[in-house]
Amino acid sequence: MEKQLHIRELINRLARLDAASAWGGDLNPTQRAVLAYLGRANRFSKSPSHVAEYLGTTRGTISQSFKSLLQKGYVSERRSALDKRAISFELTVKGREITQFSGGLEQSISDLNEHQKLALQTTLTEILKVFLKQNNGRTFGVCNTCIHFEADNPGGFCRLLSESLTQDETSLICHEQNNAL
Amino acid sequence: MEKQLHIRELINRLARLDAASAWGGDLNPTQRAVLAYLGRANRFSKSPSHVAEYLGTTRGTISQSFKSLLQKGYVSERRSALDKRAISFELTVKGREITQFSGGLEQSISDLNEHQKLALQTTLTEILKVFLKQNNGRTFGVCNTCIHFEADNPGGFCRLLSESLTQDETSLICHEQNNAL
DNA sequence: TGCAATAGTTTCGACTCGCTACTAGTTGTG
DNA sequence: CACAACTAGTAGCGAGTCGAAACTATTGCA
Structure with a gap:
């Protein structure tokens, strides 16, 4: 009972500190997480719904995030011909560049054996x-x-x-x- | 290089999903984190500055959080006599009750050996x-x-x-x- | 005594969050 | 085939977080 509490707190604190250090440029941690997901998702899994489910948030919020990312030129949208409701977002060159960077927790984790x-x-x-x-x-x-x-x-x-x-x-x-x- | 990326993503995803499930009542995940910290901090460490540093955010943000928590009756403020700038926030009974609950990740962690x-x-x-x-x-x-x-x-x-x-x-x-x- | 450092607050603009309401396209069933 | 039920995505609301900067009040140091 005592120990789980600390593990949960550790996970949350690490994520918070990582997020705090991920504010550089014109991106916030959530937008960065969206780009990271997009970089690892296959062509069937790049819609707002999928990103929302993966990140544990709502379609509404992700819709806003994509609006902002689109404006800033990190993603491009591609509408499906089969299902005219569906949209797929792809990383642009600029978007792909961002996902290469690896500050924050990355370094600390790489110190482990x-x-x-x-x-x-x-x-x-x-x-x-x-x-x-x-x-x-x-x-x-x-x-x-x-x-x-x-x-x-x-x-x-x-x-x-x-x-x-x-x-x-x-x-x-x-x-x-x-x-x- | 490949492996760290996933660990970092795992930590962040777990924290996101935990946060998403921590929205109940009239509290958001950050406010909950503030209360949790307050419940584990000693009497020298309950000021806005300390909470901000622990959670990796700024004094300004935490000041807002305390304003909201104070209004809702989860914390009470106590000014120091020695240093008139300093404030210490204490959990009220209502605040202490909240920190007892343990949903979200807690259960999943307790399943480990x-x-x-x-x-x-x-x-x-x-x-x-x-x-x-x-x-x-x-x-x-x-x-x-x-x-x-x-x-x-x-x-x-x-x-x-x-x-x-x-x-x-x-x-x-x-x-x-x-x-x- | 004077001035720099510190604790906390306020305000700003951008954004996330849950929520509800909405549009438009798609499926299932009679 | 039509029409209801479902699904994908968006818009708007209010509360709150985020960094950043400007601002008090107090303290500490030289």
Whole structure:
């Protein structure tokens, strides 16, 4: 009881301090998080709804964020022909550049040894999985660990969406990803 | 390079999801964090400045937060007689009740086994320590792990502030805490 | 005594947050 | 085929956070 409280507080404090140090340029932490997500998401998962679900916020808020990012030239919008309601946002060159930078926590984490990093990632992923299960949230994992994924040289194939994937795409985030039994 | 990125994202996503689930009542996540800090801080560490430094934000913002918390009756203010500039905020009964609740991540963390929890806390603390060192931040650890602490039955004594501490106080957060060599 | 440093507050503009209401496009069912 | 139910995205509201800068009041130092 005592220990969990501190772990939760540690996670929140680390995130707060990281956010505070992520204010540079004309971007705020949330906008930065949107760009980071976009850089790791596959072409089926770049809509406002998906970003909102991933970040645990609402479509309304993300809609505003995209309006601002669009104005500043970090993303470009692409409307779908199949479903005229849907919009997909892509990183522009300027947007992609931003996601390369890595200040804040990044440095502190890289000081850990490999064993610590692996254990940390495993445990945090475990916590996330449990949390998402309790809250009916989706995992947003990468394609090549998904139950619908079929390896196929050089890339892969998604049985759920009946789409073939390039090699690069197999390690991107998908909103439909599922690796549970 | 690849792995750190995910750990940082994991920490941030967990904190975001936790925050999203912490919106209940008439409190927002930041206000909740202020109350949580107040519940664990000692009597020398309950000023706006200390809270701001702990949470990685500014005095201005925290001043607003306290204004709101004061209005809603979660905290009470106490001016110091020695330094007429200083203010200390105390949890009211209503404020203390709130800090008892534990939704969100709490449950997911408690599902881990003891070994995982210990390792997780150790590693996260390590990251925090490195981060704070790089950013000239203070640790905000508890008295009984401080270089100025002197055990003294039943409580303790702080050599820095020349104040004696009750037993309960020895495990509270102090803004002056220092356990580095 | 005088002046720099400190504690806290206020204000500004941009933004996030939950919420509700809204438009427009899409599905399911009779 | 029509019409209701659902879904994607947007707009607007009020409260609050964010950094930053300007402003009191007080204290400490030289």
